[in-house]
Ligand code: SF4
Ligand code: SF4
């Protein structure tokens with residue numbers, strides 16, 4: 001038996017949009033605009049890059065009449081591509097950060113350049129440029145809207161935009177993991193400093209190594225209690241999985257140090273690992 005699962009309306013609307021990710025519709029990208037149309041919160045005539053043909057496509061899907069473009073969002077026009085005057089560019093990277101489809105290459109303090117085949121003509125790199133060295137040059141003659149743009153180009157732009165969003169989410173998670181690891185390290189130092197002087201067995205007072213181990217064990221015990229208290233308050237460490245290689249190396253070095261000292265970390269109630 002074949003089960004047909006029909007796509008949600010927002011996805012079918014998104015499939016019809018040009019994917020330049022230009023924000024001219026009033027939404028941060030094509031997908032949120034599609035969602036707004038599906039929710040009845042936006043009209044289907046707000047996309048200048050799609051132009052009249054784009055409106056006709058949406059009207060057919062929605063079973064509504066073809067209406068004129070709402071030009072308060074911009075005019076339908078021949079598609080431009082961005083061109084950087086490389087003699088003026090100061091390599092500030094602001095255009096790269098603004099480009100929704102990663103069509104600009106360059107590095108800090110080096111000349112930047114646009115890969116024309118990847119440029120959707122969205123204009124978003126122009127305003128941030130502090131030296132005004134980006135020009136939008138029309139490249140499609142009289143052809144406008146969907147006559148100046150193809151479905152494969154739209155599909156490619158959508159894929160590139162999705163990849164960029166995923167990369168930004170990964171970078172954000174990594175930055176948070178690093179910040180949490182730094183905070184955890186600071187908390188560990190503070191806990192060790194706050195740790196009360198341990199009661200040491202009289203038989204060990206003459207053994208400096210045993211005394212050292214007892215002090216460290218007491219500090220670890222204190223840190224474990226603190227961790228449990230924080231967890232009860234919902235303030236336990238976050239993003240502790242998939243930490244960076246550098247942070248993992250620090251953790252491994254600390255473990256090795258503990259093993260060298262003959263110390264075992266107190267049992268972690270959340271640790272089900274049996275080794
Ligand atoms: S191409 Fe631009 S105006 Fe059209 S839906 Fe996408 S972001 Fe909005
Ligand atoms: S290079 Fe500029 S105009 Fe082209 S897609 Fe990137 S931000 Fe938009």
Ligand code: SF4
Nearest residue numbers: 089090092093095129
């Ligand atoms: S924003 Fe302008 S100056 Fe800065 S890197 Fe881009 S093109 Fe060069």
